[in-house]
Amino acid sequence: MKTLANVFREALKEKGIESFGVLSKRFRKSKSKLQDVAVEIITGKGAIFRVPEKTAVAWDLNGNRVEGSHYAYAPLCMMEKFEPVLMPEELRSKLPGWPYFIIDLYHWNKHTQKEKGKVCLQVSQSYGLLRDYFTGRELAVTWANDEFGRMFKGPIDRITPYAGPTAEFLRENDIDEVVLLDPWAEEVLSEKDFDVGAFIIGGIVDTGGNKKKTTPKIGEELEKAGIKVRRRKIVLRGDVIGVPDRINRILGIILKMMVEGKSMDEAVYEFQEPLHARWRLRKELPKRAIRYRVNGKTYRVVEKELFDEYSRWLKIRWEDFVKVLRELDLIALERKRIHRLNKLSSPRIINGKLYRVILLKKAAMLCYNC
Ligand SMILES: C[S@@+](CC[C@H](N)C(=O)[O-])C[C@H]1O[C@@H](n2cnc3c(N)ncnc32)[C@H](O)[C@@H]1O
Numbered sequence: 001m002k003t004l005a006n007v008f009r010e011a012l013k014e015k016g017i018e019s020f021g022v023l024s025k026r027f028r029k030s031k032s033k034l035q036d037v038a039v040e041i042i043t044g045k046g047a048i049f050r051v052p053e054k055t056a057v058a059w060d061l062n063g064n065r066v067e068g069s070h071y072a073y074a075p076l077c078m079m080e081k082f083e084p085v086l087m088p089e090e091l092r093s094k095l096p097g098w099p100y101f102i103i104d105l106y107h108w109n110k111h112t113q114k115e116k117g118k119v120c121l122q123v124s125q126s127y128g129l130l131r132d133y134f135t136g137r138e139l140a141v142t143w144a145n146d147e148f149g150r151m152f153k154g155p156i157d158r159i160t161p162y163a164g165p166t167a168e169f170l171r172e173n174d175i176d177e178v179v180l181l182d183p184w185a186e187e188v189l190s191e192k193d194f195d196v197g198a199f200i201i202g203g204i205v206d207t208g209g210n211k212k213k214t215t216p217k218i219g220e221e222l223e224k225a226g227i228k229v230r231r232r233k234i235v236l237r238g239d240v241i242g243v244p245d246r247i248n249r250i251l252g253i254i255l256k257m258m259v260e261g262k263s264m265d266e267a268v269y270e271f272q273e274p275l276h277a278r279w280r281l282r283k284e285l286p287k288r289a290i291r292y293r294v295n296g297k298t299y300r301v302v303e304k305e306l307f308d309e310y311s312r313w314l315k316i317r318w319e320d321f322v323k324v325l326r327e328l329d330l331i332a333l334e335r336k337r338i339h340r341l342n343k344l345s346s347p348r349i350i351n352g353k354l355y356r357v358i359l360l361k362k363a364a365m366l367c368y369n370c
Contacts, residue, residue, distance in 0.1 A: 008038035019069040021055025049082035100198040105143040118205040124154030125248035142166040167225030177228040182215045185231035242280030277314035304332040
C-alpha cells in the first residue's frame with residue numbers, strides 16, 4: 001500500500017522536480033523528509049514553491065542530501081513572494097483513500113481515571129504511527145466525549161474525533177463492512193482483510209482485569225446497527241499469547257503488515273516487549289520440560305539451548321529466560337548433560353505422567369560427573 005511519502009514523490013516527479021529544500025532549519029532532523037514535509041502540506045500549513053536562488057539544504061526524492069534546489073517547502077504565507085508549484089489541494093486530490101483506523105471508546109466509562117489517561121496516551125501514540133505512513137487523519141476516535149477531549153494531550157485537530165456511535169460514523173462515511181480486531185475471534189487477520197473501509201480497535205486498557213471479553217461487545221453493537229463485522233485476531237505462531245495488546249501496538253502490527261508487507265509473526269516481534277515475550281515463554285517452556293525423579297524428588301528440566309531457539313521469535317533476553325525458569329520452578333541444563341541424565345535414568349509412568357527415574361547410586365555418580 002502506498003504511503004503519503006510515495007504519493008508526494010510521484011507528484012513531484014510528475015512536475016519534473018527531482019529535489020526540494022527548505023527555507024528554515026525545520027525538518028533537518030526528520031528521519032523521513034518526504035513524509036514529514038508531505039504531512040505539513042496536507043494539513044494546509046505550507047506548499048512547494050519555485051525559489052529564485054537555490055536553497056542551502058535540499059534532498060532528492062529518496063531523502064538523500066543533495067546540494068541545494070530551486071524548489072522549496074515553505075509556509076503558505078510565502079505565496080506572495082514565490083511561485084507555488086504544489087499546493088495542499090493538489091496533493092490532497094492525489095491521496096488514494098486509505099482506510100480509517102477507528103479506536104472505539106464504547107467502553108470508556110468502565111475505566112478508572114488512570115486507565116482513561118492510558119487510553120489517551122495510546123491514542124496519541126497511534127496518531128504518531130499513522131502520520132509516519134499516511135496523514136494521521138485516518139485515525140478516528142468514536143464515542144469521543146468531552147472528558148476524552150479534555151484528557152487527550154495529542155493533536156486533536158489532526159485526527160478525526162467523533163462524539164457519536166461508531167456505526168453512525170461508518171454510515172456517514174459510506175462504510176458498511178469493517179474488520180474488528182478481536183483477540184477472541186476465530187479467524188486470523190490476513191491480507192484478504194485489507195480491502196475494508198475501516199479497522200476497529202477497542203479503546204480498552206486492561207490494568208484491572210475487569211474488562212474481559214469486552215471487545216466482542218463492540219462487534220455485537222455494530223452488527224445490531226447493520227454493519228458487517230469481520231472479527232479477526234492477531235496471533236504469534238498461532239496463539240494470541242505473546243501478542244502485545246496495547247491499542248497502538250495492535251495498530252502498529254496491522255500497519256507493518258499492510259504497508260511494509262511483513263508477515264504477522266515478524267510484525268508482532270517488532271512490537272513485542274520482553275513482558276509479552278515472557279507471557280508466551282511461560283506457556284512454551286513447560287511443554288519442553290522433562291521430569292526426572294531422583295530419590296523420590298521431582299525435577300523438571302529443560303535444555304539451556306532453548307534460549308537461542310526461543311529468542312529467534314520471542315523478544316527475550318537471558319534474564320527473561322531465567323526469570324521464567326524460576327517462576328515455573330524449572331532447571332535449565334546443557335543438552336549434553338541431559339543426554340547423560342537420560343542414559344542414567346529409566347522411563348516410568350507415575351500418576352499418568354512420564355518420569356525418568358534415576359536411582360540413588362546413579363544420582364551420586366551423576367553429581368560426581370557434573
Ligand atoms: C487491551 S485490549 C482489550 C481486550 C479486552 N480486555 C477483551 O478481553 O476483549 C485492547 C484492544 O486491542 C485489540 N487487541 C488486543 N489483542 C489483540 C489480538 N491478539 N488480536 C486482535 N486484536 C487485539 C482489540 O481491539 C482490543 O479491544
